[in-house]
Amino acid sequence: MRDPLQGRNVVVLGFARQGKALARWLPSIGARVVVSDMRSAEQLKLNPAEYPGVEFVLGGHPITLLEGCDLLCISGGVPLELEIVQMARRYRVPLSNDAQLFLERCTAPVIGITGSAGKTTTTTLVGEMFKKAGYRTWVGGNIGDVLLNVLPIISRQDRVVMELSSFQLEIMAISPAVSTVLNITPNHLDRHGTMEVYAAAKARIVAFQGERDVAVLGRDDEGSRSLESAAPGSVAWFSLYEMVPDGAFLIGERLAVSGVSSPEGEPKIVCDRSALQVRGEHNVSNALAACATAGAGGVPVEAMAAAIRDFRGVAHRLQIVRVRDGVTYINDSIATAPERVIAALRSFNEPLVLLLGGRDKKLPWEQMLLLALGKCRHLIAFGEFGDGIVEAVKRVCGSDEPITRVAGLGEAVQQAAKIAQAGDVVLLSPGCTSYDAYTDFAARGDHFRALVEVL
Structure with a gap:
């Protein structure tokens, strides 16, 4: 079957994971493709x-690049404020991305999951x-495979589970039949500018649903809960604290599950x-979010239970690296915002040595630091925003005594090994992005693991 983009001129902005996938897939459907990136060929290798x-x-x-352009595809890391994007909008050049193109063509039912925290864990478990x-x-x-390359072999009987980021959603005009919003808390404000803009991007995952579709929302999170009125179809909930009729x-x-998340509609353990x-x-x-989502997609409770029993988590998310001299080293490199550090801190009763640092996302730190100062033996700040973290600690407690400033992650691990005592946990939960020193959070987590292994 002829693809609508066959013979069309498509410009791809950004040549990272999503841009590379587009550069491989678009020619396969007969599109004429130009890829543009701010970096040189040498930098891109x-x-x-x-x-x-x-x-x-x-x-x-x-x-x-816009001359004769029929479609402008924007990779997730490319800001919409770029002049070329603004000009494209002015002259009504359609915008798209890898996720939009996939959803437009996929014949299998698609489940989409977004949120400020927990996306990858929930997507993997679903x-x-x-x-x-x-x-x-x-x-x-947004994780693993972009999926365009396997589009030709996905059948109607298959199921697709997609993690979707705010960077993808902000230009999308299509929603999965089952769309889940885990939570909406401050994140990526360095990109979106305000919480209102960030929340509006997240809301687009349900905005284009139909009457027969299902939005799965977090009952315990104000940001997610507020999207109930924006959902055109049914709403299912998940909650730690309330029994819900659907979800x-x-x-x-x-x-337990009930209503649209239960195969028979009745409450089921x-x-x-x-x-x-x-x-x-x-x-x-x-x-719970995974159960509500999978149940809305027709998964029986027996399969939910089996998956939960076998699930051991995802790399770089509260991952045990090593126990050495009675000290447990935990890799939570995915924690790129203070809100995620709070979740990590609440997961431990043991004394903690907490490693914080990287590149700031212009998010509030005070609430997290108040919790950290009550639970941690010591804090260690590293990386580009290390001085900012020290200053934040001083604002919260009036002293820099609870925190040590070091240059990089290597020194942070060495310092933590000196401070930690048997029974303690050394926790890398940085609260910042990794882009000051690493390509992504996974590279930072891998480096942490390597550093710990050679202690």
Whole structure:
């Protein structure tokens, strides 16, 4: 079947994970493709032969790229404030991205998941639930595979579970049939500017649903809860504290589903809370969200329970690296915002040595630091925003005695090993992005693991 983009001129802005996937997929459907990136070929380590038929314009985004352009595809890391994007909007050049293009073409039912925290854990767990239910399941989007490359082999009988970020959603005009919003708390304000703009981007995951679709919302989170009126179809909830008529909730120490999230519509027990093998109340909430979401997609409770029992978490999320001399080292490099550090801190009763640092996202730190100062033996600040963290600690407690400033993660690990005592936990939960020193949070987490292994 002829694709609508066959013979069309498509410009791709940004040549990271999503841009590379587009550069491979678009020529396969017959589009004429130009890729533009601010970096040079040397910086990109680009081998053009790997992308036959693709033209590269590097070192900038000239406005002339819009001449004859039928579609402008924007990678997640490319800000919409760029002149070329503003000009495209002015002259009504359509905007799209990898997720939009995939959803427009995918014949299988798609489940979409977003939120300020917990997206990857919940997306992964929902994928496992569908697999336990016997579906051939594809998991990707903002994590793992962009999915465009496997589009030709996805069948109507399969299931697709996508993590979607605010960077993707802000230009999207299509919503998955089951769309989940875990929470909306301050994040990425360095990109979106205000909470209102950030929340509006998240809301787009449900904005284009139909009357028969289901929005799964967090009952315990004000930001997610506020989207109820924006959902055109049914609403299912998940809650740690309330029984809900549709969705997932706790009955004592047991997880349960009901209504649209229960195959028979009646309340059903899924499993005991103790079946969940990952730490933290936030992960119980994630598991409830997964049950509400998978149930809305037709997964039986037996498959939900089996997936929960077998789930061991996702890399770089409260991941045990090593126990050395009675000290447990935990990698939570995914915690790129203070809100996520709060969730990590609440997962431990042991004394903590907390490693904070990286590049700031212009988010409030005071609430997290108040909690950290009450739970931690010591704080260690590293990286580009280290001085800012020290100043924030001084504002909160009037002293810099509880915190040590070091240059990088290597020194932070060495200092933590000197301070920690048997029974303590050394926790890398940085509260910042990794972009001051690493390509992403995973690279930072891998470095932390390597540093700990050689102690």
